[in-house]
Amino acid sequence: MEQRKKVAFYTLGCKLNFSETSTIARSFESEGFDRVDFTESADIYVINTCSVTENADKRFKSIVKQARKVNEDAFIAAVGCYAQLKPEELAAVEGVDLVLGATEKFKITDYLNDLSKNDFGEVHSCEIQEADFYVGSYSIGDRTRAFLKVQDGCDYKCTYCTIPLARGISRSDTLENVLKNAAEIAAQDIKEIVLTGVNIGDYGKGEFGNKKHEHTFYELVEALDTVEGIERLRISSIEPNLLKNETIDFVAQSKAFVPHFHIPLQSGSNEILGLMRRRYRRELYTDRVTRIKEVMPHACIGVDVIVGFPGETDEHFLETYHFLNELDISYLHVFTYSERDNTLAADMEGVVSKKVRAKRSKMLRGLSAKKRRAFYESQLNTERVVLFEGENKEGYIHGFTENYVKVKAPWDPSLVNTLHRVKLTSIDEDGMVRFEFMDEKMMTA
Template sequence: MNPTKKVAFYTLGCKLNFSETSTIARSFKDEGFDRVDFKETADIYVINTCSVTENADKRFKTIVKHAQKSNPDAFVAAIGCYAQLKPEELADVNGVDLVLGATEKFKITDYLNDLTKNDFGEVHSCEIEDADFYVGSYSIGDRTRAFLKVQDGCDYKCTYCTIPLARGISRSDTMVNVLQNAKEISEKGIKEIVLTGVNIGDYGKGEFGNKKHEHTFLDLVKELDKVEGIERLRISSIEPNLLKNETIDLVSNSRAFVPHFHIPLQSGSNDILKKMKRRYMKELYVDRVSKIKEVMPHACIGVDVIVGFPGETDDAFLETYNFLNALDISYLHVFQYSERDNTEAAEMPNVVSKAKRAKRSKMLRGLSAKKRRAFYEKQLNTERTVLFESENKEGYIHGFTENYVKVKAPWNPELVNTLENVKLTKIDDDGLVRFEFLKELALK
């Protein structure tokens, strides 16, 4: 391969996709490619797709157009979840040359012997049953934090979700491999690792290509907590039924795990949860939040919620709204339900209109802003540790406390990728928090 060839990547969707893009990008580097920004002219554009919402599907076509605008002769490859679910649909998009499914994406450089534009997109995708092996990944694009993949696939059968169809059965990395990846990340000077996967609480299932539980998620966090050089570990998202008291207690006494949990709820109505085939009722969710707040009153808790699921009446939505309003949580990620092919929910009656979905989404986003503000206000006048990020945003540097309060200060390049002890002092007009350095307060 020509060592001067340039490759650019665009990632849609979740942290897991970002970790996989980063790993795939390193395989290109090993083959002699130069990685450039997606806005620049490249010889190959790789788009890592998402299938969670209808919007992600639509954005794909826009991204292909951007690539073609930068270089009409560039080779365009599509990988990821949407590429596994609807390879022919992506192959039909004007400008797409190659579509790789779930098992093929990690071998993408094997398919690039000829970078001549194709008249039609070439498809290489497996039956999802064949996606039964594990490829470890981590992202290191950001100097301050890395996404570390520990698990892939899902055995749950939620009625709205295509992820099991796109990623296959639940399977995990070996403990040895996860710890090795964590050490590699720490050696690059990265201070924070975010654990990611499709269903990370299910960690331990499917190690070595079988269904034996060699280790549990609790075993994993115990061992990761010992990795030297990593200052912070964050659990990205974990199902409420898989978040055990032992894990919460471990985080509360941990050296490196931070008091921040993201726990999908999806609905505050038990009737809707049953239709979704979720594996808990709302009472369990209350119990998990109460347990976290009991041992870590300052913990940040984020919540995923879906509005407009088939059969969600006005009363059922208000039940969700009131449930969330009463809950001691910190912010929401709100998703409008969107019909996905080959899911049970797509065939369900009592469809909620798009207008109602949008209205309910707006209401919950308003509630999220209120919750975040209340959480930030509770953190004022407390002492926290901030990890500062690398970007100069209009003359300011941003960072996050261990419990996920976003702070700002005038730009100072010396702060990049440092951990500083601060006292949170006030909330600015843009909703971010100002602070004073404890070392400066000590001199006063």
């Protein structure tokens, strides 16, 4: 009997990439492949790439090396955003055999008739205008949480961003299909779904460039709240101008949606927001944060910020720093601006030196640590529900409360993928929170 071929996956970048890798992996399994870990010997290694930062480009080469070290004769395929933007560049990396663009990646098994090594990577990538259809996906792997893709592409023209070039126009899954996927996830005893996409607040635009919204993001949230078997629903990242009061108010009284929002800001200076072509100003951002905290005082709010954008002076940066310092938010994701080909920002004047970018990034990371600590302290002596994760990290099990406080306890396998009511008691040296069990099951255990 012929031995089954083995495939391994490596995902760079965002939650959306993870959901798509998972879907691509299931297509391999249905074709008779066995999935193995990326550190193991496989016949095919698939690397799902990202192009958001310069670093992601460099990491690709080291991941290819890693795969070749395990099996020099393996077939290596690159898919994802970087594969769409710079296919020839990836194809030229030693050891890469196949590069698939935005529309081809979901049909990868169709390109694998011959697994012999190529001298130069074979490229199949479309013009991005052709990426006008929608492929739904969701990730399953970590038993406690699944990433469910509801939307793809973006119609915004932010001057620093290559995502519209890598993923095409904004388009969405049908409400019916999202609910079907959510029910499939629930059937596998997964307790939490994280909604993901490129610009999920824009949910509802149909395929083929149809700009009419079939449904709104609010209607999506409302419908998902009724799915049986899902304990928690989390909105991953949503633009401030698309996060409406009706959605915030619905989450506040929802059965399953948790009080955790991640809202990109990018800059606290209106002048820089204008140069970035963002679709809001800082006043609107303040308004969104204020509204959330009014109806959910215990909500966790995460913020994306870019430092070192062209034209960002010390005054602009300090404007951002002070704006964030005074805002009632919980943590930051800090990105150091990096020039990307074919973006307007790459040709802008006022380039900020790498050294200054690094200094500003360090200052904001320090502010993030301070904000997270203050948020965790505000949650001490409150009762929360924790969903425990599946990994044993140095003798501890970790979990997250509904409002995204990370907790730890001595490893206990019976806790994996279970929800428990706890009282948050203290913050450990590593910044994680200790707790006492408050539910009966644990009292009697």
